[in-house]
Amino acid sequence: MKQPLLNLNNISVTFKTRRQDFKAVEDLSLTLKEGEILGLVGESGAGKSITGAAILGLIPSSGNLSSGEISFKGQRIDKDPKIVRGSKISMIFQDPLVSLNPLRRIGDQLIETIQTHSPCSRTEAYDRAIKSLEEVGIDQNRFNAYPHTFSGGMRQRVVIALALAPQPAIIVADEPTTSLDVSNQAQILSLLKKLCKEKRTSVILITHDMGVISQTTDRVAVLYSGKLVEIGITQAVLKNPRHAYTQSLVRSTPRIERGSPKQPIHQIPDSKSKLCPDSKVLIAEDLTREFDLSPTWFYHKFNVHKQRRVLAVDSVSFSINKGETYGLVGDSGSGKSTIAKMAVGLLRPSSGQITVNGENLNSSTISHRQSQRIRRRIQMVFQSPYASLNPRWKIGSILAEPIRVFGLSSTKEEEQNRVFELLDQVGLSKSDVEKYPHEFSGGQRQRISIARALASKPEIIICDEPTSALDVSVQAQVLTLLKELQREFSLTYLFITHDLAVVSTMANKIGVLNQGRLIEEQSSELLFSKPQHEHTKMLLDSAPKLDIA
Amino acid sequence: MNRFLKSDFFYDFLRAPIAVASFVVVSTLILLALLANFIAPTNPFDPASLNLMNGFTAPMEPNAFTGEIFLMGTDDQGRDLFSAILFGLRVSLFVGLMAVLLATVIGVFLGLIAGYIGGWLDSLIMRLADIQMTFPSILIAMLIYGVARGVLPPELRDEMAITVLILSIGLSEWVSIARTVRGSTLVEKEKEYVAAARLIGLNHSRIMIRHILPNVLSPVLVIATITLALAIIAEATLSFLGVGAPPTKPSLGTLIRVGQDFLFSGEWWILLFPALTLLALALSVNLFGDWLRDTLNPRLK
Numbered sequence: 095m096k097q098p099l100l101n102l103n104n105i106s107v108t109f110k111t112r113r114q115d116f117k118a119v120e121d122l123s124l125t126l127k128e129g130e131i132l133g134l135v136g137e138s139g140a141g142k143s144i145t146g147a148a149i150l151g152l153i154p155s156s157g158n159l160s161s162g163e164i165s166f167k168g169q170r171i172d173k174d175p176k177i178v179r180g181s182k183i184s185m186i187f188q189d190p191l192v193s194l195n196p197l198r199r200i201g202d203q204l205i206e207t208i209q210t211h212s213p214c215s216r217t218e219a220y221d222r223a224i225k226s227l228e229e230v231g232i233d234q235n236r237f238n239a240y241p242h243t244f245s246g247g248m249r250q251r252v253v254i255a256l257a258l259a260p261q262p263a264i265i266v267a268d269e270p271t272t273s274l275d276v277s278n279q280a281q282i283l284s285l286l287k288k289l290c291k292e293k294r295t296s297v298i299l300i301t302h303d304m305g306v307i308s309q310t311t312d313r314v315a316v317l318y319s320g321k322l323v324e325i326g327i328t329q330a331v332l333k334n335p336r337h338a339y340t341q342s343l344v345r346s347t348p349r350i351e352r353g354s355p356k357q358p359i360h361q362i363p364d365s366k367s368k369l370c371p372d373s374k375v376l377i378a379e380d381l382t383r384e385f386d387l388s389p390t391w392f393y394h395k396f397n398v399h400k401q402r403r404v405l406a407v408d409s410v411s412f413s414i415n416k417g418e419t420y421g422l423v424g425d426s427g428s429g430k431s432t433i434a435k436m437a438v439g440l441l442r443p444s445s446g447q448i449t450v451n452g453e454n455l456n457s458s459t460i461s462h463r464q465s466q467r468i469r470r471r472i473q474m475v476f477q478s479p480y481a482s483l484n485p486r487w488k489i490g491s492i493l494a495e496p497i498r499v500f501g502l503s504s505t506k507e508e509e510q511n512r513v514f515e516l517l518d519q520v521g522l523s524k525s526d527v528e529k530y531p532h533e534f535s536g537g538q539r540q541r542i543s544i545a546r547a548l549a550s551k552p553e554i555i556i557c558d559e560p561t562s563a564l565d566v567s568v569q570a571q572v573l574t575l576l577k578e579l580q581r582e583f584s585l586t587y588l589f590i591t592h593d594l595a596v597v598s599t600m601a602n603k604i605g606v607l608n609q610g611r612l613i614e615e616q617s618s619e620l621l622f623s624k625p626q627h628e629h630t631k632m633l634l635d636s637a638p639k640l641d642i643a
Numbered sequence: 644m645n646r647f648l649k650s651d652f653f654y655d656f657l658r659a660p661i662a663v664a665s666f667v668v669v670s671t672l673i674l675l676a677l678l679a680n681f682i683a684p685t686n687p688f689d690p691a692s693l694n695l696m697n698g699f700t701a702p703m704e705p706n707a708f709t710g711e712i713f714l715m716g717t718d719d720q721g722r723d724l725f726s727a728i729l730f731g732l733r734v735s736l737f738v739g740l741m742a743v744l745l746a747t748v749i750g751v752f753l754g755l756i757a758g759y760i761g762g763w764l765d766s767l768i769m770r771l772a773d774i775q776m777t778f779p780s781i782l783i784a785m786l787i788y789g790v791a792r793g794v795l796p797p798e799l800r801d802e803m804a805i806t807v808l809i810l811s812i813g814l815s816e817w818v819s820i821a822r823t824v825r826g827s828t829l830v831e832k833e834k835e836y837v838a839a840a841r842l843i844g845l846n847h848s849r850i851m852i853r854h855i856l857p858n859v860l861s862p863v864l865v866i867a868t869i870t871l872a873l874a875i876i877a878e879a880t881l882s883f884l885g886v887g888a889p890p891t892k893p894s895l896g897t898l899i900r901v902g903q904d905f906l907f908s909g910e911w912w913i914l915l916f917p918a919l920t921l922l923a924l925a926l927s928v929n930l931f932g933d934w935l936r937d938t939l940n941p942r943l944k
Contacts, residue, residue: 112654438842466844474842482835486857496843546839 097168098125099296100264105162107144107153118144120320129294133311135301137565141320142300146266150185151175181211184257188269190249194241200252201237204259211260226255229289247278254286268300275425275592280636283310302565304347305638308332316340346570348595375586376414376554380446383407383432406432408610419587421601423594428607430590434558438474470500473547477559479539483531489542490527496549516545520575537568554586561596573600594637598622606630655938662934665927672924676733683726688892697721702912716912718901727898728920734894738808739875745813747867750820758828759851772818780815781880787811788886801889808887812877816870823866827859861939868932872925879921895921
């Protein structure tokens with residue numbers, strides 16, 4: 095049998111912590127063949143990144159390779175990884191914004207990398223650098239540009255060029271596209287795939303996204319809490335997952351549902367919604383928001399610089415019926431979050447208006463009492479489960495605050511019972527009131543965040559990327575919870591996301607935003623089966639899909 | 644308390660010899676200062692109890708005239724140095740702590756407002772801080788001290804000396820605290836929990852005090868500790884220069900000033916013991932502050 099290119103034999107990585115030693119990776123064995131793309135998939139904390147770091151000998155100093163061996167072409171490298179690091183095995187990191195040196199021109203960084211690993215003259219290195227830039231699709235007259243002049247996607251191309259420049263045999267790519275939006279992600283992945291096939295470079299692709307795995311890799315290894323639970327040909331594993339964890343991972347990955355009509359929620363018997371089944375509760379009319387980018391008040395007061403203005407949201411109009419979910423999708427920077435902020439009154443529109451049941455929260459003549467009445471009806475669930483809860487407050491106080499501020503309970507006991515009720519509704523236990531946010535996982539925190547939004551018994555909830563920071567299995571739970579709550583309390587959602595698959599499972603109607611403009615608005619079924627606008631088609635094509643066919 | 648003993652913070656503390664050592668030194672010194680009334684053999688603030696015949700007694704040697712023995716010797720007035728150091732320590736610590744408290748209150752208040760409200764108010768407060776930073780803080784302290792002395796009637800001067808010291812040091816050290824608080828506030832106010840608080844219609848002062856303030860306090864704790872060392876040294880410097888604690892109520896700095904007159908005439912102990920005490924105090928407060936900073940900042944771990 096042919097010797098594998100890279101062989102991990104029963105490796106364990108142990109971190110010493112105060113209470114006990116923590117095994118991040120346990121008895122993991124893997125082989126990598128030449129020219130193969132191997133996917134490492136699992137949720138955060140599964141040990142994917144640590145495995146990647148172990149191969150390059152880059153385990154953080156508090157941990158170490160406690161057992162097992164790693165060999166490259168039959169030669170052990172775990173004792174002295176420097177002989178292969180960079181030259182034979184190189185790495186692509188997650189965040190392209192920080193993995194390039196911001197003070198040096200990209201050309202110089204390329205030349206330095208090439209010269210470090212193969213002794214050659216500067217002109218020879220220059221030629222090779224130009225060639226490698228061309229390979230990743232960057233024009234050679236950008237050779238002397240600084241990293242900040244590139245977009246995220248282009249920077250990741252430069253990083254790939256850097257990784258490929260020393261002509262390594264293996265590339266370890268740790269979540270290379272996680273911080274990019276879908277259209278960039280698709281381009282980067284196909285580029286990586288193409289170059290590696292051409293050069294017969296093997297890739298270990300670390301990701302949490304089953305869609306990426308399905309479209310890019312030849313084989314996939316599934317990790318769960320440091321252990322390898324399943325490995326095999328990608329298509330076979332996705333079609334016939336054997337381990338229970340893999341099954342749940344495949345099941346919880348949201349798919350873009352085409353032509354599967356969702357039950358409109360307002361058909362569910364409910365006295366109020368029966369009276370006016372199609373009442374519009376949230377209406378945006380010609381909503382526009384400009385941002386002034388001139389440096390400080392001093393400058394724009396005295397007009398030192400010409401004012402620079404950016405149109406973040408440009409005459410957007412839409413409306414949401416009671417009990418429905420309206421999905422807003424778009425790339426980063428398309429103005430999604432700005433609309434959310436204007437809806438809840440955190441930002442004033444430059445022109446146009448957004449009204450809740452006909453009342454305008456941003457109107458300048460509104461009294462405090464009136465605005466409190468509107469605020470009670472419209473609440474928000476935020477993106478980051480870490481920043482959205484005050485770390486110094488107990489869960490009980492976090493949930494009690496809106497109840498108290500809106501005066502929804504007259505006695506201390508009533509308030510306490512309401513907090514218990516809220517915790518129960520989002521699937522947490524009563525004993526959690528005494529805990530602090532850091533004692534919960536990301537998914538649980540998002541449940542707390544939902545409970546806080548529910549505390550004032552609102553009619554509308556704005557969900558701003560509520561699951562984008564969560565693992566797929568947790569994401570599925572949170573989405574299910576949101577749907578259940580919607581049915582129970584006939585809530586109206588404005589659901590903001592960049593993930594088309596998520597929005598397809600949630601929304602009745604979807605609006606596509608591009609550079610502040612609403613370019614397409616369709617019912618969920620129509621949008622995915624017959625997209626009208628070019629940009630929508632492009633978004634749909636580049637979304638990673640779980641092809642099991 | 645039990646929770647504190649089990650916390651990572653306490654665990655790290657026990658495993659840092661420098662932190663434990665400096666903490667022990669600081670707490671011993673604080674305890675000595677607090678219990679000075681009971682420990683000190685004489686009351687150095689009471690001129691009537693001094694015996695001029697006891698002047699210049701060397702440590703642990705019987706006095707030539709009275710035969711009395713003093714642990715650390717006496718100064719030119721016959722004052723027992725050990726007692727003077729204990730009471731001086733109390734003055735130094737009191738001035739240091741109160742000055743830091745004053746600086747912290749001013750710094751946190753101005754920093755929070757500058758960071759949260761922003762705009763012209765932010766520019767105003769921060770430019771004021773910048774201007775103050777261009778002068779050495781000891782100069783600011785001397786300026787405030789000088790003005791206060793000029794305004795106060797002469798009979799009140801010695802009585803008010805300590806208050807003036809606290810004011811002048813406190814007003815010269817708020818800048819670093821204000822800057823840190825402003826920085827942390829700028830970060831915290833963009834976080835989503837603040838947006839959530841605004842969503843339910845809380846007013847700005849409640850958001851500042853109830854939500855943001857608790858989250859910006861941990862860097863303040865670190866800076867306050869390091870500023871404490873600075874304030875103690877500033878107090879000693881002012882007293883050494885003769886503009887601080889009066890000789891009738893000496894602080895460590897006053898004792899050092901008295902002692903340096905006799906350094907070359909053979910009575911070395913009058914300078915040495917107060918100086919060593921000041922060194923031990925300032926050094927251990929500083930080391931403890933450094934450790935606190937490293938521990939509370941996960942990026943330095």
